Amino acid sequence: MFSEKSAEAGVTYPRGFLAAGVRAGIKKSGNPDVAMIYSEREAAVAGTFTKNAVAAAPVRTSQAVVATHTARAVVANSGSANACTGVQGDADAAAMQRIAADVLGCASQDVIVASTGIIGQLLPMDKVEQGIHAAADVLSPTGSADAGRAIITTDTYPKAGAISVTLGGTEVRFGVIAKGSGMIRPDMATVLCFITTDADIDGVLLQEAFSEVIEHSLNMISIDGDMSTNDMAIILANGAAGNPKIMEKGDDYALFKDTLLVLCQGISEKIAADGEGATKFITVHVKGAMSFADAKTVGMSVANSPLVKTAFFGEDPNWGRVICAVGYAGVPMHPAHTTVKFGGIPVYADGVGVSYDADALRAVMTAHDIVIEIDLGDGTEEAKVWTCDFSYEYVKINGEYHT
Structure with missing residues (x-):
């Protein structure tokens, strides 16, 4: 049906996309801190954003771009979030759009902007x-890895992936880069995540599909229960594959x-496996629920519990x-009906612990x-x-984050 490709291909695996990542001196570390993704043709765009009431300036700016259903580029910086920066922050986000548009030869309203830090x-x-300017000068069909490095903050490594599928007899490609390590909680997309595809699909349908997918993927991770001011996930679909355009909800x-x-x-x-200071990657698999929402609520309650998370760090069952x-998740449950397993081993059933x-x-x-099955x-x-x-x-990472 579909096949996963080398993650290194990332956002430049789909046809018609270029990317770059450069050092601009925003980060004190001197690490790469400006990323650019560019579609050589107009693309449909969809996105999901943080629900934080103090959303950063680039979030508001990019929401306006997504509302038009078309875009050409993404420009992102790390090292400074441009959040809670007032009128000047809005002006700076708009300036990022304008500068990128000028060097790329497109309209400002075609540029998604993002910041993190x-x-x-x-x-x-x-x-x-x-x-x-430097990123635009080195845009490349092999620049995805550099772009991925330029958006990370406390991540220990860049996150990327690629996959392909046959639609209407035509190979269609997808690629992704993302950052996220802490201050991660659902209710948008949890991170900075940029996806490209060369599929040809109607913009309204793209948004509907993307929103549904996010609810079952990026909205199912939580590192610490804190929702950032800057979270967004964006997908660009430029149609370069030449598949029959998807205009309805068919096969x-x-x-x-x-x-x-x-x-x-x-x-x-x-992203979950690379949580700040993480030594364990934990999947909380909730079954036997009355609804997906109930299952998610229970899973998040367990995943966000500091006592659960510290117990697993200490390897204490x-x-x-x-x-x-x-x-205490708030979902009606019957203790006598509920079972809990760690790695397939029953530890709780019928209201009591199991030998x-x-x-x-x-x-x-x-x-x-480790899998916790409930x-x-x-x-x-x-x-x-x-x-x-x-x-x-x-604790060390977040205690020293500002300094």
Whole structure:
């Protein structure tokens, strides 16, 4: 049906896309900090954004672009969030659009802008402008990896992926780069995530498909329960593949959406596994719920519990913390119907703890990848939430973030 490709291909795997990442001096570290993605032809655009009431200036600016259903480029900086920066912040976000549009030869309204970093600091616009010009000069069909490096902050590595599918007898490609390590919580898309595809699809349908996919992928991860001011996920579809344009919800639409879901779930797992200071990648799989919403609520309750997260860091099979988080999630549940398993090993059933092989469970708890399975026993719906543990390093990273 579809096949995953080398993640290195990223956003330049689809036809007609170029990318770049450069050092502009915004980050004190001197690491790359300005990224650009460019479509050589007009593209349909869709997006999801943070629901934080103090959303950053670039979020508001990019929401206006997405509302037009077309775009040509993305320009993003790391090192400064341009959030809570007032009128000047709005002007700087607009200036990023204008500068990029001038060097790329498109309209300002065709440029998505994004920023990530410390809240409350004005963008050093002289450096941003220099970075935009430098990125435009080195745009390349192999520039995805550089762009991925330029958007990360506390991530330990860039996240990327690529996949292809056949639609209407034509190969269609998808690529993605993303950043996200902390201050991650659902209710938009949780991170900066940029997706490209050479599929030809109606812009309104693209937005509908993207919103549905995000709800089952990027909105299913939580590192620490904190929602950033700058989160956004953007997809550009430029039609360069030449497939019969998707104009209705038929078989090609369904396959397009399924492929996009695989891509987004893959990048979601990478983000959760690279949570700040993480030593464990935890999948919370909730089954037997009355609805997807109930399953997600229970999964998030467990994933966001500091007591659960610290227990797994300590490799302590403290199932009491898990069932406690299930119980206060706010979803009706019957203790006698509910079962909990760690790595396939039952630890709770019929309202009480279950005897288990201590050596077998120790092997589960010392592994990097751990699955917590919760069966509510009341329905047929399920959901998977991806998270990580809380370590000493998480506290250190966030305690010293500003300094």
